[in-house]
Amino acid sequence: MVAEAGLLALIIALCLSLLLSVFPLVGSYTGNIRLMNQARSLSWGLFAFVGFSFLCLVWAFVTDDFSVDYVARHSNSLLPVQYKVSATWGGHEGSLLMWVLILVGWMAMVAVKSDRLPPELSARVLSVMGMVTVGFLLFTLLTSNPFNRILPFPPENGADLNPLLQDFGLIVHPPMLYMGYVGFAVAFAFAIAALLGGQLDTAWARWARPWTTVAWVFLTLGISLGSWWAYYELGWGGWWFWDPVENASLMPWLVGTALMHSLAVTEKRGLFKSWTLLLAIFTFSLSLLGTFLVRSGVLTSVHAFANDPERGVFILFYLMIVVGASLTLFALRAPEVRSRISFSMASRETLLLVNNILLTASAATVLLGTLFPLLLESLDMGMISVGPPYFNFVFVPMAMLLAFALGFGVLLNWKNGSVKWLISQTRWILLVSIIGGLGFSLFYGDAFAKNFLIGEVLAMALVLWIVLTMVRDILNKTRNTRAKAGLVDALKRLKPAYYGMHLAHLGLAVTIVGVAITSGYSSQRDLRMAPGDRVTLGEYQFRFDGVSLQHGPNYTSDYGSVTVYENGRQIALLHPEKRIYAAQQMPMTEASIDPGLTRDIYVALGEPLGDDGSWALRLHIKPFVRWIWLGSLFMALGGVVAISDRRYRMKVRQKVNTLRPFGNEGVASA
Amino acid sequence: MNAVRKQRLILVLLLLAGVGVAVALMLFALRENINHYFSPAQMAAGEAPVGQRMRGGGLVVPGSVERDTESLKVSFRITDGAGEVTVHYEGILPDLFVEGSGVVALGTLGDDGVFAATEVLAKHDENYMPPEVQKAIDEAHPGYTKPTVQTTAQSELRSLQDGS
Numbered sequence: 001m002v003a004e005a006g007l008l009a010l011i012i013a014l015c016l017s018l019l020l021s022v023f024p025l026v027g028s029y030t031g032n033i034r035l036m037n038q039a040r041s042l043s044w045g046l047f048a049f050v051g052f053s054f055l056c057l058v059w060a061f062v063t064d065d066f067s068v069d070y071v072a073r074h075s076n077s078l079l080p081v082q083y084k085v086s087a088t089w090g091g092h093e094g095s096l097l098m099w100v101l102i103l104v105g106w107m108a109m110v111a112v113k114s115d116r117l118p119p120e121l122s123a124r125v126l127s128v129m130g131m132v133t134v135g136f137l138l139f140t141l142l143t144s145n146p147f148n149r150i151l152p153f154p155p156e157n158g159a160d161l162n163p164l165l166q167d168f169g170l171i172v173h174p175p176m177l178y179m180g181y182v183g184f185a186v187a188f189a190f191a192i193a194a195l196l197g198g199q200l201d202t203a204w205a206r207w208a209r210p211w212t213t214v215a216w217v218f219l220t221l222g223i224s225l226g227s228w229w230a231y232y233e234l235g236w237g238g239w240w241f242w243d244p245v246e247n248a249s250l251m252p253w254l255v256g257t258a259l260m261h262s263l264a265v266t267e268k269r270g271l272f273k274s275w276t277l278l279l280a281i282f283t284f285s286l287s288l289l290g291t292f293l294v295r296s297g298v299l300t301s302v303h304a305f306a307n308d309p310e311r312g313v314f315i316l317f318y319l320m321i322v323v324g325a326s327l328t329l330f331a332l333r334a335p336e337v338r339s340r341i342s343f344s345m346a347s348r349e350t351l352l353l354v355n356n357i358l359l360t361a362s363a364a365t366v367l368l369g370t371l372f373p374l375l376l377e378s379l380d381m382g383m384i385s386v387g388p389p390y391f392n393f394v395f396v397p398m399a400m401l402l403a404f405a406l407g408f409g410v411l412l413n414w415k416n417g418s419v420k421w422l423i424s425q426t427r428w429i430l431l432v433s434i435i436g437g438l439g440f441s442l443f444y445g446d447a448f449a450k451n452f453l454i455g456e457v458l459a460m461a462l463v464l465w466i467v468l469t470m471v472r473d474i475l476n477k478t479r480n481t482r483a484k485a486g487l488v489d490a491l492k493r494l495k496p497a498y499y500g501m502h503l504a505h506l507g508l509a510v511t512i513v514g515v516a517i518t519s520g521y522s523s524q525r526d527l528r529m530a531p532g533d534r535v536t537l538g539e540y541q542f543r544f545d546g547v548s549l550q551h552g553p554n555y556t557s558d559y560g561s562v563t564v565y566e567n568g569r570q571i572a573l574l575h576p577e578k579r580i581y582a583a584q585q586m587p588m589t590e591a592s593i594d595p596g597l598t599r600d601i602y603v604a605l606g607e608p609l610g611d612d613g614s615w616a617l618r619l620h621i622k623p624f625v626r627w628i629w630l631g632s633l634f635m636a637l638g639g640v641v642a643i644s645d646r647r648y649r650m651k652v653r654q655k656v657n658t659l660r661p662f663g664n665e666g667v668a669s670a
Numbered sequence: 671m672n673a674v675r676k677q678r679l680i681l682v683l684l685l686l687a688g689v690g691v692a693v694a695l696m697l698f699a700l701r702e703n704i705n706h707y708f709s710p711a712q713m714a715a716g717e718a719p720v721g722q723r724m725r726g727g728g729l730v731v732p733g734s735v736e737r738d739t740e741s742l743k744v745s746f747r748i749t750d751g752a753g754e755v756t757v758h759y760e761g762i763l764p765d766l767f768v769e770g771s772g773v774v775a776l777g778t779l780g781d782d783g784v785f786a787a788t789e790v791l792a793k794h795d796e797n798y799m800p801p802e803v804q805k806a807i808d809e810a811h812p813g814y815t816k817p818t819v820q821t822t823a824q825s826e827l828r829s830l831q832d833g834s
Contacts, residue, residue: 235765342673345680357685361692368696372704383707385725387776390703394695526761528742587765606762609737616742616762 006056020130036123067154093146124193160583169229177222183215188284205267224632235589248290351409407469437461459516500642507634514627711753
């Protein structure tokens, strides 16, 4: 019965979302305040019904209701209870339901905060989000109903959750990622509402900014959680594979990052308006494209869900409608939001433009590499794959240019600046950075002769460059107050938004350190080891102590033991495992890691070789690999600090009373 | 030229330069880094170029896996039903490398007709068939599907119940 209640709730939610996409929008044009106010209660209703439906599905999992097809395919009575809950989003149907839940969750949040917005704007934003919800609810109900029953003969037990997904990483990775993906629907809805209203000003940008930043923070965390999960769970020791589905999450992140920066220009200077709108549309479209790529199974990927062409076609049409409609609207309305403000060449605006160009261009290269195989195949020009070398070759130089431009952008002021001043500010920093990069290679990387890596030198120089320009900027910004009130007081007077920016940029530097050193100076050996064998890798000695049989709740495990020594002293005892999960008879490698701030020691079991108890072993030493994820934490934290800025709360209220930029006048003149 | 025009011109030039550089880089990199797929039948028939990096894939022929006793060297044959090719690899095979199931290998074909793989991939789902392998098999044997591929939950579960 619970499953039927869940389905019923979904159907009611669909009706509510249909109402939401029509009435408040009509109200915003006719000036009917009662219709506009419906948006808020409808959003709440949607959230309640979808939330209830989701809880019904969780209930079906927790109570082992294997008469529900989806539960039978993704759960098992032996599964530990926390994984039963997370199995709810372990397959296609459930993760789609979670997607919808998060979408209406964002809507409910917008509804809560909407009293700060002009009624027309909030009605339109919520209506647009309602339309997006209609599409996804239809998709869920028509092609991927999670509540389908297997009757009259339900199985006695379920097929179990894919062992790869029985992990803490999976409990948190998809919700985070979806929060990010779907969060950009808010920015998208704001953009469409602005286009519908035909006007866009700095107040609009100030409203749209925090939502975009929050979505970006979640996406940042989601992506890095996914990378971390792949690192410890897949057993290959890699942290990024340029897998199509990883790319699918990276593209909205890149364009979303561009959007955040472009929104800053729109808010502060009233510039880049139509570009900002376009980026908001692109960011969400790329999120949808990501969904299409994952769900349709058109691309080969570790994330491949069960392939179902019908689903792919549905999302493809949906994508075409969303992109087509919003771009048409953009083409019709964008000329009305044009701005006529000039700025000099050496200004922050120019550098943010460079930032936007580089970010969108890098997103385009990733898109090309991801879709090129599909394109050739559909033209019947053979089957190809585009490997990591392509992505590294095009993406890394652009990322480096971006990091270089970042330093200038941070130092420059809005509107006016001179190239001469910029040179006087940066020439010493540049010199120190280059020397620092070379020095790093000299001291860390085995000197120039054997192991000179130009990419690593450049990367470390750029890290110094980012940090030093940041310090210089803080000194510049505090110059006047420092003399009067002292450094500490001067630092206190800087705004949270300013610190948020630097924190996020520092995060980028930290991530670059991690990527550069891990890529350049990792060591790895795959080898055959018999119990008692010793091997040296880098500064560490490994002793393989054999494998014993162990039993887990729903698996049996070959439980290996490897002792690690440094200079003859034992520093770690690692237990890599090879598990066989009972229900699916599926083998799983569980790597064992000794983590550290400057290096990870990573050991994974390959396969048993021969009768003497010897195994294939994979040993890695990964210097600074944690910095990759540490940097993304800094970035996310920077975003959080930035939106804690009081101007997003205080000034908005004042503006609402004095400014009504989205009234009917805008529509009438259109 | 007034300031706005000049500024716009600069913007457009910047944009064009950026796009130009990006496109040039992309095309160059794409040309260098595309891996074409060849089926075992094509390799056996000599239709695949020797010495060029490519992808090959098929079902691992049961009983063909031979391991070296001293190192991690391994050799096996893959088939698409129409032809077979021998693959040499040194390293750790993926968890789901099982005789009779589909794999994709990245490497080069030698003069001796042996495919030297630098990477072997098997997907993390026992029912998953690499699409290019499925296609090659379909072309060699229309209507053939790998016997273990079961698409609906019912059949999955039924086999589970029968088995246990």
